[in-house]
Amino acid sequence: MLELKNKDERALKICMNKYYRYVVYIVENIIGSALPYEDKEEVVSNVFVALWNYSADLDTDNYSTFKPYLGTIARNMAKNALRKTSKMHFENYEDAFQVGTNEHIEYGPLKEEVIKCLKESIYELSVDERKCFISYYYYTKTIAVIAEETGLKESTVKSKLLRGRKKLKLKWKRRDLDMKTVKFSLNELMSEIDESFIEEVYFHDCNKILKKYSKQKIRQNVFCKTASKHKPLKFTYRTAIIVTVVSVFLCMPVYAAISHLLTSALIDDSNRHLIGTETNDRSYIILKDGVYTNEKGKVVDIEELAKSSSEFPESRIVKSSLMPNFIPSSIVEIPTDKSDEMYIIPEIILINNSLCVLTQDNGKGWELTDKDNIVISFDKYKSDITVSQDLIIGYVKDGIMYEGEVFDELSGKYSFSPDEKGEYFFYLLSGSSDYLSLKSGNLEVN
Numbered sequence: 305m306l307e308l309k310n311k312d313e314r315a316l317k318i319c320m321n322k323y324y325r326y327v328v329y330i331v332e333n334i335i336g337s338a339l340p341y342e343d344k345e346e347v348v349s350n351v352f353v354a355l356w357n358y359s360a361d362l363d364t365d366n367y368s369t370f371k372p373y374l375g376t377i378a379r380n381m382a383k384n385a386l387r388k389t390s391k392m393h394f395e396n397y398e399d400a401f402q403v404g405t406n407e408h409i410e411y412g413p414l415k416e417e418v419i420k421c422l423k424e425s426i427y428e429l430s431v432d433e434r435k436c437f438i439s440y441y442y443y444t445k446t447i448a449v450i451a452e453e454t455g456l457k458e459s460t461v462k463s464k465l466l467r468g469r470k471k472l473k474l475k476w477k478r479r480d481l482d483m484k485t486v487k488f489s490l491n492e493l494m495s496e497i498d499e500s501f502i503e504e505v506y507f508h509d510c511n512k513i514l515k516k517y518s519k520q521k522i523r524q525n526v527f528c529k530t531a532s533k534h535k536p537l538k539f540t541y542r543t544a545i546i547v548t549v550v551s552v553f554l555c556m557p558v559y560a561a562i563s564h565l566l567t568s569a570l571i572d573d574s575n576r577h578l579i580g581t582e583t584n585d586r587s588y589i590i591l592k593d594g595v596y597t598n599e600k601g602k603v604v605d606i607e608e609l610a611k612s613s614s615e616f617p618e619s620r621i622v623k624s625s626l627m628p629n630f631i632p633s634s635i636v637e638i639p640t641d642k643s644d645e646m647y648i649i650p651e652i653i654l655i656n657n658s659l660c661v662l663t664q665d666n667g668k669g670w671e672l673t674d675k676d677n678i679v680i681s682f683d684k685y686k687s688d689i690t691v692s693q694d695l696i697i698g699y700v701k702d703g704i705m706y707e708g709e710v711f712d713e714l715s716g717k718y719s720f721s722p723d724e725k726g727e728y729f730f731y732l733l734s735g736s737s738d739y740l741s742l743k744s745g746n747l748e749v750n
Contacts, residue, residue, distance in 0.1 A: 308359045308370075314691055316356055316530065319370050321712065324519060326371065327351050327378045329503065332513050334382035334443045336453045338389045341516055347385050348517065349525035351378045356530045383444065415493075421479060422493055425472045426505055436461050437468040438506045442494040518707050523694075567634040568658040568734070571651035571741060578653060579741040580688040621661050621669075621729050623703035632659040632733075639665045640747060647747040649680070654695075654734035654742065661700065662730045662747065669700075669729040670749060672722045677750040680718040680730060682711070685741040694735030695742070699728050710735065 307315035331347050339347075354377050355370065362373065426434060435454060439445045440461075451458045469490075569575060616624060619635040638660050640647035652660060662680075663669060670678070680697055687693055697718040698708020708731065709718055722728060730747065734740040 308356070309362050311356075311359065313527070313530070316352065316526070317692065317712065319355070319374075320352055320523060320526065323370060323374050324348075324522075325514060327374055328514060328517050330375065330378040331382045332517075333439075333502075333506065334379065334445075335386050336439075336445065336449060338386055338445075338449055341518075343385065345517055345522050346525070347381050348378075349522050349529070351381055352522075352526045353529045354381070356526075386445070415496075417479075418476070419493055419496055421475055422472065423497060423501060425468075425475050428471065428475075429468055432456070433464045433468050434505060436464040438494075438502060440465055441490045442497065442502060442506075444491065519710055521707070523710060568636050568652060568654045568660045568732075570638070571653050575653055578739050579685045580739070582689045582738045619661075621663075621703070622659065622700050622705050622731075625705040627705065627707050633657040635659045635661060637661050637663055637667070638732075639663050639667065641665060645749060647749075649682075649742075649745040649747060651744050652732065652742045654732060654736075654740040656734050656737050658734070659705075660732040662732070669727040671726070672728050672749075673725045674722055676722065678718075678720045678728070678730065679748045679750065680720075680745065681716075681748075682718070682732075682745045683715040683743040685743060686714065687736075687738060687740070689738045690736065693738070693740045695740060696733040696735055697730065698733075699730050701726055701728050705731065708733065 308319065327348050331344055331351070335344050335347070351374060355373060426437065429437060432454065436450055436456075439450045439453070440447070445453075447458050447461050450456075450461050454461070456464075571579070616622075616631055617633070617635050621637065622632075622635055625631070634657075636658060638650065638652060640649050640662055642648075642665060647662075647664070649662060654660060672678070678699075682695065682697070684693065684695065692712040695711045696708040697711065698706055699720055700706070701722075711718070718730075720728075720730075732742070
């Protein structure tokens with residue numbers, strides 16, 4: 305936490321990796337279907353941005369984890385987003401409970417006992433009753449939204465809420481907590497239940513929820529808003545050209561040092577010395593006397609360069625991308641060697657924006673059904689330049705490149721289960737501005 309207070313971007317990155325799932329679950333379970341995923345991803349991004357912006361106020365003396373801060377921020381931001389849709393109900397004191405005890409017992413201990421009893425009661429509810437109860441009283445969703453998300457009729461939702469309240473009142477009565485001296489609303493009581501309890505009894509289909517969110521887009525949004533020194537995935541020449549037009553002199557970024565690698569490649573003796581090193585950008589465009597020239601003094605046609613850099617490279621496998629604003633600088637096919645039921649992926653050195661597509665040794669993809677599962681295991685060479693590098697792994701089907709999953713750890717596994725039958729290819733992409741080198745890995749079909 306201290307590192308984040310000191311505005312260390314690496315601490316923010318670690319925080320996102322550790323609590324991304326946690327924040328997504330909160331946002332998804334509060335907002336549900338009330339907003340499109342693009343808007344919910346914006347809420348998730350803003351949670352981490354808010355943590356960064358107010359990191360100087362973190363209480364490192366009394367807290368050793370970001371979780372309570374993130375939980376509070378996520379709930380408030382999600383509820384604010386939901387409130388704007390008119391799909392959130394406001395506190396209804398018709399649902400309030402009056403509970404009390406003898407005068408010598410203080411208000412605080414009484415409330416703690418009531419909350420403990422409430423949690424026990426929630427455990428005893430059926431799955432549908434529990435979902436309706438928590439959705440309404442904890443996430444403050446309207447009856448209509450709960451009915452839409454559960455597939456139940458609104459009258460059924462109301463009945464389940466009523467049964468939940470009756471069970472709760474009965475339990476309180478058995479514990480002599482029904483004497484009418486202190487008044488609590490269920491919304492007030494539920495708001496004081498810790499999120500970990502809600503996770504345990506309410507969260508469902510967690511992996512299914514995560515697949516619908518774009519972790520890569522969320523990470524990019526966060527670091528674009530918080531870190532000027534962060535190096536995001538570069539997309540095309542177009543952005544650099546726009547800046548060049550208004551500049552007298554500008555070094556234009558290219559995706560690898562021209563004197564070294566122009567595209568991602570298999571690691572061999574000719575490039576092994578580049579593992580873990582920094583790319584040397586020696587390509588630039590100069591505007592002088594109304595004429596654009598490159599580093600060799602040759603005249604450059606800016607319009608042609610802009611046109612060519614905005615077009616998708618020729619490829620028999622990848623024709624388009626669903627990744628926002630992304631056009632690869634090149635597409636390289638990497639064949640794998642089959643060994644029993646495993647496919648061996650050779651050592652690869654990746655440069656930013658150059659797409660590597662894995663194939664079988666015959667150049668074909670993998671014919672999969674919804675019963676299959678693909679696991680790609682990877683192991684990165686450690687960089688001498690940066691602490692972590694983003695590796696993006698995803699799939700291609702019917703010529704379309706789908707958004708992948710981001711890994712910043714040195715080793716890990718990518719798991720994929722298709723929703724439909726077809727031929728699938730898998731790609732590797734570097735999100736680092738320096739060389740990202742991979743040791744030999746494997747692809748398993750289960």
